[in-house]
Amino acid sequence: MEYFTEANSVAAVDERMGPHVEPRLRTVMSSLVKHLHAFAKDVELRQEEWELAVDFLTRTGKISGDERQEFILLSDTLGLSMLVDAIGNRRPAGATENTVLGPFHVAGAPVRQMGDSINLDGKGESCLFNGRVVDIHGAPVEGAKIDVWSDSAEGYYSVQQPDIQDKWNNRGIFVTGADGAYEFVGIKPVSYPIPDDGPVGQMLAALGRHPNRPAHMHYIVTAPGFQKIVTHTFVGDDPWIASDAVFGVKTSLVAPFDPVKDGRTQWHSPFDFVLTPL
Amino acid sequence: MEYFTEANSVAAVDERMGPHVEPRLRTVMSSLVKHLHAFAKDVELRQEEWELAVDFLTRTGKISGDERQEFILLSDTLGLSMLVDAIGNRRPAGATENTVLGPFHVAGAPVRQMGDSINLDGKGESCLFNGRVVDIHGAPVEGAKIDVWSDSAEGYYSVQQPDIQDKWNNRGIFVTGADGAYEFVGIKPVSYPIPDDGPVGQMLAALGRHPNRPAHMHYIVTAPGFQKIVTHTFVGDDPWIASDAVFGVKTSLVAPFDPVKDGRTQWHSPFDFVLTPL
Numbered sequence: 271m272e273y274f275t276e277a278n279s280v281a282a283v284d285e286r287m288g289p290h291v292e293p294r295l296r297t298v299m300s301s302l303v304k305h306l307h308a309f310a311k312d313v314e315l316r317q318e319e320w321e322l323a324v325d326f327l328t329r330t331g332k333i334s335g336d337e338r339q340e341f342i343l344l345s346d347t348l349g350l351s352m353l354v355d356a357i358g359n360r361r362p363a364g365a366t367e368n369t370v371l372g373p374f375h376v377a378g379a380p381v382r383q384m385g386d387s388i389n390l391d392g393k394g395e396s397c398l399f400n401g402r403v404v405d406i407h408g409a410p411v412e413g414a415k416i417d418v419w420s421d422s423a424e425g426y427y428s429v430q431q432p433d434i435q436d437k438w439n440n441r442g443i444f445v446t447g448a449d450g451a452y453e454f455v456g457i458k459p460v461s462y463p464i465p466d467d468g469p470v471g472q473m474l475a476a477l478g479r480h481p482n483r484p485a486h487m488h489y490i491v492t493a494p495g496f497q498k499i500v501t502h503t504f505v506g507d508d509p510w511i512a513s514d515a516v517f518g519v520k521t522s523l524v525a526p527f528d529p530v531k532d533g534r535t536q537w538h539s540p541f542d543f544v545l546t547p548l
Numbered sequence: 549m550e551y552f553t554e555a556n557s558v559a560a561v562d563e564r565m566g567p568h569v570e571p572r573l574r575t576v577m578s579s580l581v582k583h584l585h586a587f588a589k590d591v592e593l594r595q596e597e598w599e600l601a602v603d604f605l606t607r608t609g610k611i612s613g614d615e616r617q618e619f620i621l622l623s624d625t626l627g628l629s630m631l632v633d634a635i636g637n638r639r640p641a642g643a644t645e646n647t648v649l650g651p652f653h654v655a656g657a658p659v660r661q662m663g664d665s666i667n668l669d670g671k672g673e674s675c676l677f678n679g680r681v682v683d684i685h686g687a688p689v690e691g692a693k694i695d696v697w698s699d700s701a702e703g704y705y706s707v708q709q710p711d712i713q714d715k716w717n718n719r720g721i722f723v724t725g726a727d728g729a730y731e732f733v734g735i736k737p738v739s740y741p742i743p744d745d746g747p748v749g750q751m752l753a754a755l756g757r758h759p760n761r762p763a764h765m766h767y768i769v770t771a772p773g774f775q776k777i778v779t780h781t782f783v784g785d786d787p788w789i790a791s792d793a794v795f796g797v798k799t800s801l802v803a804p805f806d807p808v809k810d811g812r813t814q815w816h817s818p819f820d821f822v823l824t825p826l
Contacts, residue, residue: 273790273795273797273798273799274627274630274795274796274797274798275634275798276631276634276635276638279627279630279631279634279795280627282627282795283626283627283795286755286757286791287755287756288755288756288757289756290756291754291755291756292754295754295755297591298591298593298597299755301587301590301591302587302626303626303627304587305583305584305586305587305590306583306587306626306628307627307628307631308583309579309580309582309583309584310628310631310632310635311635312579312583313575313576313579314635314636315576315631315632315635316632316635316636317632317633317636319576320623320629320632324617324619324620324623327605327608327609327619328609328612328617328619329609330605330609331605331606331607331608331609331610331612332609332610332612334606334609334610339602339606341602341605341606342602345598345602348561348580348581348584349552349557349558349560349561349581349585350584350585350588350598351598352552352557353554353557353585353588353589353593354588354593354594354595354598355595356553356554356557357554357588357589357592357593357594358592358594358595360554476569476570476573477564477565477566477569477573477577478565478566478567478568478569479564479565479566512551513564514552517551517552517557517560517561519551519552520551520552520553521551
């Protein structure tokens, strides 16, 4: 019988699992313990650092609730959210890539007519968004549902300001016809900081990192027979485009935002969604 | 400019740190991100597993407070607490080894006279504890302070039952004289489960693990010029000795518990504490 030692620590914990553990759980927990111990050994983690970590994680749990999920912020800012998203959504070249969902999606947005505006408060720089939903061969996808949401001109999502914004301000769902085309009016989104008055904000400050996200539109695009796309389009000349606090930017998701002079909108952002078959 | 990808994920997060980050923090966070991402890649962590982890960690934080620290339990049951303790307290052969402090130490226990009993409620099987505090050459250490605590006959520490037990039941401090000897009466400790009605208990159940700790005495031994020892002595024939839920057992810490017939106590547990110089 061998007791736990620094040298055998991983095996000691691993062997403690019972014979009837669900196989996937066994795999995940074995790997977690292996990497957790490797981390502690690599840095020779000190008792006072461990105490700091316990306190940090406790505060991260305490501040989390229905309105705010600090562990998701922690995962986002350490790149874990994007990594899990990337692993789970590998797609062929040319297909629209995923990025993080974020905490501000609201299910059940109103279905609007093509060309309608989603901007209900009249604030912000107006922008025409249009393009097509196509398959990887370029054929139009009929009946694709585009669920879009963005922040307001002040950088807040409607759910962050329930007393100020209409619940569906800068939100809507559009369904494509036979040509796969979509078109709606919204605003050119603006950059904003993730909530940084909690433990994650303290961590970012200690790491010399800012909490800002570059301006982006959110989309969920679904159609029968195709993988669900959860993604953003980004404003390429945003000052934070190269340093998104949550690592959400991908080259293929940077969309044009071109000034227009036709009087209907100030900006035009064309983007095609390329769906991957199931 | 390269954005975050599955392949470059570690470097993408690492490079985001600012130029003036405290060097030790930089080292720890770099390693943490490296191992966290390696874990996610090794198991191809799934979105729904990530969601389960966020929920688990949140509940672990929510249940923690002054009376209960579920993140410490989590660390304990994953072997991390013992690993950090081992890394921070490597000692020469023959020196008394450390083990986990546990959550039930109370500072400021009464200093008692050699030979006194720490068992105030008269419950349990009485046991004489004695031995010497020596240096690694066997020379007695004068003025060593032995802070001892144990659970009650029912398996609860006094602080877990503030309405039932005296605060200092089964607790006391003894100071050695010139001979380095110590002696006191307590009870033969009993095994008990760690709190298992929270997230950590759910994890243990899913892993086919029990929550029990083998019976043990707790000690903190300090003396000027020597490293502080935080340790236990264990009852060797305890049914949980080979499967301590927190991996605290070390071969060198299993102490004799011999039946005695002299009438003063039912058991005798001799143990010498061997101090390591600073």
